[in-house]
Structures are given as C-alpha cells and as structure tokens.
Amino acid sequence: MKEEFNIISNLIKENTRVLDVGCGNGDLMKFLQENKTKDIRGLEISKEKVQNCLSKGLTVIEGNAESDLKQFPKSSFDYVILSQTLQAFLNPELVINELLKVGKKVIVTIPNFGYWRVRLQLLFKGTMPVTENLPHEWYNTPNLHMCTIKDFYNFCSTKNIKIFKSIALKKSRISEINESNLNYKNLDSHLGIFLIES
Amino acid sequence: MFFSHNSISKIIMNRNIDTKKIIISNPLKLDCGKEINNFPIAYETYGELNSEKSNAILVFHALTGDQYVSGKNPITNKDGWWSYAVGENKPIDTNKFFVICANVIGGCMGSYGPSTINETTGKQIGTDFPIITINDMVNAQYELIKYLKIEKLFAVVGGSMGGMQVLQFVANFPDKAKLAIPIACTSSHSAQNIAFNELGRQAIMADSKWENGFYSNYKLNPDKGLAVARMAAHITYLSEKGLQEKFGRKLQDRDSLRYGFEADFQIESYLRYQGSVFVDRFDANSYLYITRAMDYFDLSKQYKGNLSNAFKKTKTKFFVISFTSDWLYPTSENREIVIALNSIGADVGFVEIESDKGHDSFLLDVSSFLKTLGDYINSTYEVINERRI
Incomplete structure (x- = not known):
C-alpha cells in the first residue's frame, strides 16, 4: 500500500487538482493531502466509506464512477486516480474514457493477473487464484474484469491512449515497464501503475 | 376532542x-x-x-x-x-x-x-x-x-x-x-411539494374561522384547518416503511373496530394529536406565507x-x-x-x-x-x- 501511495504521489506535481475515484476510506487522499496537494476530491460508492472520509474532513461525493463522472467538466482535474478498482467495474472501457475526459492525466493502478504466483495457482491447483492482493474467492469477488499488465498496456496502444509512465511493483521493488521488458514485468510484478493521457 | x-x-x-x-x-x-x-x-x-x-x-x-x-x-x-x-x-x-x-x-x-x-x-x-x-x-x-x-x-x-x-x-x-x-x-x-403545500393552504382557507386571514380581529382561529394542514404535511415527513413499522394497523385504546369515524387506528390518533399540538404553537397565516415562500423557491x-x-x-x-x-x-x-x-x-x-x-x-x-x-x-x-x- 505504502509503496503504491509513494509511486502515485511521485507522479503528481505539487499543488495540483486531484480526483481519487473509488477513494475508499480516504487513505490515499490523506496521504496526498499531507504530501502533495490540498486540492483533492474523492468519489466513492460505499455509503459507509463516504461517511468515514467525510468524518475526516475529506471532500468526498457518494457516487458511481460509471454514471457520476459525467457531472465534472472536461479536464477539470490535473490528475484523476483510479487505484486498484478498474477491474471491479461493469464497463472498464467506459470508465477509462470518462476518466480521460475529466482528468488532464490519469493514474491507473491494476493488480496484475499475469503475476507468476497467480498464474501458478491456476496452472497447478486448477482453481481461481487467491493471493494477498486478490483475497477473494471466485464466488464473492468484486473483481469482474481482471487484467494483466500486458493487457492494459495493449489496451492503451489499441485505443490510442498515451502512456507517459508505466511502473511495475513487486513487493517493494519498483521498476519501469517498457516495450522490451513487458513480458517479463507482466510475469514478475504484482501491481502495474500507469500514467496515461488521451 | x-x-x-x-x-x-x-x-x-x-x-x-x-x-x-x-x-x-x-x-x-x-x-x-x-x-x-x-x-x-x-x-x-x-x-x-x-x-x-x-x-x-x-x-x-x-x-x-x-x-x-x-x-x-x-x-x-x-x-x-x-x-x-x-x-x-x-x-x-x-x-x-x-x-x-x-x-x-x-x-x-x-x-x-x-x-x-x-x-x-x-x-x-x-x-x-x-x-x-x-x-x-x-x-x-x-x-x-x-x-x-x-x-x-x-x-x-x-x-x-x-x-x-x-x-x-x-x-x-x-x-x-x-x-x-x-x-x-x-x-x-417540485410540483409534488407545491401540491402538498397547496393542500395545506386550502385546508386553512376552507376553515370558516379563517376570515380571509383576519381571524384575530374576531378572536377566532382556523385551528381545524391548520390541524388538517399539519396532518397532511406530517405524512410527507415520514416514510411508508416507517409508518408501517411504527403503526401498522394497530388499534388505538380498543380491541376491535368501532364501525364509526373515531380514531380507531393508532395512526389516526397520532396524526390528530400532531395536528392538535401544532395549532397551539403555530399561526395559520404564517403557515400560508411560509409555504408560499417555499413554493416560489427556484434558485x-x-x-x-x-x-x-x-x-x-x-x-x-x-x-x-x-x-x-x-x-x-x-x-x-x-x-x-x-x-x-x-x-x-x-x-x-x-x-x-x-x-x-x-x-x-x-x-x-x-x-x-x-x-x-x-x-x-x-x-x-x-x-x-x-x-x-
């Protein structure tokens, strides 16, 4: 968690306007507020989590990214963050498009389904993978559209989305992803972090 | 009563x-x-x-x-x-x-x-x-x-x-x-809210003691009309589920229906009570003016x-x-x-x-x-x- 927050924070310029989509209990928002910018908003679907955020004085709106991002004007945020939630949407493509409209830049982090530990579970155990990062069983997972680092990388190039920076995380080891090491990073990282622009 | x-x-x-x-x-x-x-x-x-x-x-x-x-x-x-x-x-x-x-x-x-x-x-x-x-x-x-x-x-x-x-x-x-x-x-x-307010106002103005709003000159008070206005409004402040859970079809101080128009049901008695205590503290004309102000509100x-x-x-x-x-x-x-x-x-x-x-x-x-x-x-x-x- 901490590493991911640090990486995201490093991608953001100081005193910019940020929207955290699926902000949960506001941990990342708090982190960024202390380290980068005071001008940060959140969007969260769970009432309980929204109340937790508001209790901390964070500016959060209860809502659904698939329907409620529309209300923000085009390019109204310098950065829009989607941290480990893309896979939970009914229509991830639509969400990415909405994010790219609302934000000048978008930071997407994805739990990598191509990580070797995940692959091995399916290969050897023959069951849907359950890992530290993906703790749910197949029947109760909120994750509808799991993807790999490579999937997301390819998605961006097919849809003509510019990738400014792509970072792989394994435990606390940080490395850059590029065309030539993509297959390896896709196998050896548990999280991918992408800074993109339409 | x-x-x-x-x-x-x-x-x-x-x-x-x-x-x-x-x-x-x-x-x-x-x-x-x-x-x-x-x-x-x-x-x-x-x-x-x-x-x-x-x-x-x-x-x-x-x-x-x-x-x-x-x-x-x-x-x-x-x-x-x-x-x-x-x-x-x-x-x-x-x-x-x-x-x-x-x-x-x-x-x-x-x-x-x-x-x-x-x-x-x-x-x-x-x-x-x-x-x-x-x-x-x-x-x-x-x-x-x-x-x-x-x-x-x-x-x-x-x-x-x-x-x-x-x-x-x-x-x-x-x-x-x-x-x-x-x-x-x-x-x-909204139209619905204007409608409810109008209902309340009509109840007050239909009370013969309203006297076109000059009831105090005659030492009168349109309290029946005001109570009905309050009763109707009070329903809008609650929810169907809340009403059902609190009152259901429970009877008021009786074991069976009386086959009349007294308050057989607890909800009736409750609303009547709400109406009656309201008229003790609120002026009927104020109710007209303030509901009108709400209806006119369109920012x-x-x-x-x-x-x-x-x-x-x-x-x-x-x-x-x-x-x-x-x-x-x-x-x-x-x-x-x-x-x-x-x-x-x-x-x-x-x-x-x-x-x-x-x-x-x-x-x-x-x-x-x-x-x-x-x-x-x-x-x-x-x-x-x-x-x-």
Whole structure:
C-alpha cells in the first residue's frame, strides 16, 4: 500500500487538482493531502466509506464512477486516480474514457493477473487464484474484469491512449515497464501503475 | 376532542414572546416589490463568539421551526427543534461554536410576520402582510449577522426549508460563509411539494374561522384547518416503511373496530394529536406565507435557468446530505445541487444517509447522520483554522 501511495504521489506535481475515484476510506487522499496537494476530491460508492472520509474532513461525493463522472467538466482535474478498482467495474472501457475526459492525466493502478504466483495457482491447483492482493474467492469477488499488465498496456496502444509512465511493483521493488521488458514485468510484478493521457 | 383546544390565548401570548429581538431599520426591498423597514427579527444564540469571531454558525430553521434550536423552547416547554444536533457536547458543540438562529420573517415567533401587531391599528397584520420569499428571509437574517458584527460565518447549516436558505445565502453573500451544509432540500420546489403545500393552504382557507386571514380581529382561529394542514404535511415527513413499522394497523385504546369515524387506528390518533399540538404553537397565516415562500423557491430560475451560476462567485465549501427514505426532498433533488456545484469545480462533498425515518430524519436521532455531520464540521473547522483561510 505504502509503496503504491509513494509511486502515485511521485507522479503528481505539487499543488495540483486531484480526483481519487473509488477513494475508499480516504487513505490515499490523506496521504496526498499531507504530501502533495490540498486540492483533492474523492468519489466513492460505499455509503459507509463516504461517511468515514467525510468524518475526516475529506471532500468526498457518494457516487458511481460509471454514471457520476459525467457531472465534472472536461479536464477539470490535473490528475484523476483510479487505484486498484478498474477491474471491479461493469464497463472498464467506459470508465477509462470518462476518466480521460475529466482528468488532464490519469493514474491507473491494476493488480496484475499475469503475476507468476497467480498464474501458478491456476496452472497447478486448477482453481481461481487467491493471493494477498486478490483475497477473494471466485464466488464473492468484486473483481469482474481482471487484467494483466500486458493487457492494459495493449489496451492503451489499441485505443490510442498515451502512456507517459508505466511502473511495475513487486513487493517493494519498483521498476519501469517498457516495450522490451513487458513480458517479463507482466510475469514478475504484482501491481502495474500507469500514467496515461488521451 | 382533538380539535377542542382553545389556541387563541396561546397565539396572543406568542406576540409577547420574551425573546432576543432586534429592529431592522434598514429598508428591505422584498421580491414582491414592497419595501419593509423597522421590522423585528427574533433570534437566539448558543455558546460564545470567540475573539477572532471565527466560530459562528448560522442555523436556518424549516417551515414550522423557530429560533429555539437547542435547550428548552420557552413556548412549548419541549426540547429545541434540533437538540440532537446542536448543544453542549452535541455534533454542533456549543462549547466550541457560537450558534445563531433567527425566526424567519413571515414566522410567528417574534419576527415580522402576519401575526405582528400593526401599531397604528392595534391589530394583527393578517393577510395584509406582503408575500415573502426565501430570498427575503435570507436578506433579513443577513441584517442580524451585520448587527452581531460577524464579518464571516464559519458555517451556514439547515435542513428542508433551512437548506433552501443555506443555498440562497451563499448565492446572495458568496464570501460570508466558509462552509455551507444544505440538508434534505432542493434548489427548486417540485410540483409534488407545491401540491402538498397547496393542500395545506386550502385546508386553512376552507376553515370558516379563517376570515380571509383576519381571524384575530374576531378572536377566532382556523385551528381545524391548520390541524388538517399539519396532518397532511406530517405524512410527507415520514416514510411508508416507517409508518408501517411504527403503526401498522394497530388499534388505538380498543380491541376491535368501532364501525364509526373515531380514531380507531393508532395512526389516526397520532396524526390528530400532531395536528392538535401544532395549532397551539403555530399561526395559520404564517403557515400560508411560509409555504408560499417555499413554493416560489427556484434558485436556478433566479440565475437564468443555470443553478451553477448561483455559486460561481463563491469559494464556500459545500456538504450536501440527503436521506434514503426522504420522498419529499429526494436524493435526486439534492444530487442536482451537487451536480451544479461539481460542474463549476466547487468544493462539494455529498452523502445519502441510510434511514427509514423519511424527510424528518434530519431532525431525529439518526446516529450515522449526526456522527457524520459532527465529525465533518469539527474536522473542517480544524483544517480551515490550520490553513487560516
């Protein structure tokens, strides 16, 4: 968690306007507020989590990214963050498009389904993978559209989305992803972090 | 038996309420075109204003509220209307904040209203009172803030019609509040809400004792009409689920139906009771005037059909709250306020609180609401003080 927050924070310029989509209990928002910018908003679907955020004085709106991002004007945020939630949407493509409209830049982090530990579970155990990062069983997972680092990388190039920076995380080891090491990073990282622009 | 109260004595007594009161000498131009001056505003305050004058919260009351937010209401001898939210060690803690609440103009608790005595005639103004709007109410209360020499309020807060006043206040005075919390309200009164208000007004005006609004000249009071208005309105403040769970088909003090029109059911008895206690504390003409003000409220129309324009000049932070079972001011209408604010990049938070207590939820002991409200106000107060905005 901490590493991911640090990486995201490093991608953001100081005193910019940020929207955290699926902000949960506001941990990342708090982190960024202390380290980068005071001008940060959140969007969260769970009432309980929204109340937790508001209790901390964070500016959060209860809502659904698939329907409620529309209300923000085009390019109204310098950065829009989607941290480990893309896979939970009914229509991830639509969400990415909405994010790219609302934000000048978008930071997407994805739990990598191509990580070797995940692959091995399916290969050897023959069951849907359950890992530290993906703790749910197949029947109760909120994750509808799991993807790999490579999937997301390819998605961006097919849809003509510019990738400014792509970072792989394994435990606390940080490395850059590029065309030539993509297959390896896709196998050896548990999280991918992408800074993109339409 | 429920309509047998002689409320005249109480209404007359109300005119001499021992309340804090100021006389506004500045002329106030009303939306209807008339001008008023030298008119009274009755108000109450709780807590102490700090030396920087940075801890003041103006609370706006709803249709039948008054200035007695907390503590004991001296008229009804009951707890103030927002005692769950405001008071010592309450979410809006009067150990920390200086809370101000004024009776709206048009009201009947000491502010200028239809039951105010016209000094030249010695009689109540009655329906000679001008039609007032939410805008007029807010402008009148702003005079009180000036009188109290508060340059900038920490917050303006209110539910229902109080929420409408919050929206209007920020639109009128964009740099006079750091934080605005409109609760369970709307930016534009819906057809359904106008319809319910009209029902209430017709009930009052159909009462033969209404006398075109000059009932006090005849020592009469249209309390049957006012009670029916209150009963109908009261239903809209609850939810179907809440009603069903609380009353169901339970009978009142009897084992079987009586085959008549007495209050067989508990819900009937409850509504009759609500009606009867209401007429003891509220003036029928005030009910007409204030519901009319609500019906006329359409903030987006005031800004050429674009609600966002109402808030373009403000840096005020907003927190909008709605309730799941509120069908009078449903979440969708509260969300429109959020959408308008977001579309101009304003600082707005929003949550819909889970509650089956209907529109009345904001007045009741709904713990998740009270906790979120209190935590938000307190942490925002800290953040704003730290940043010294």
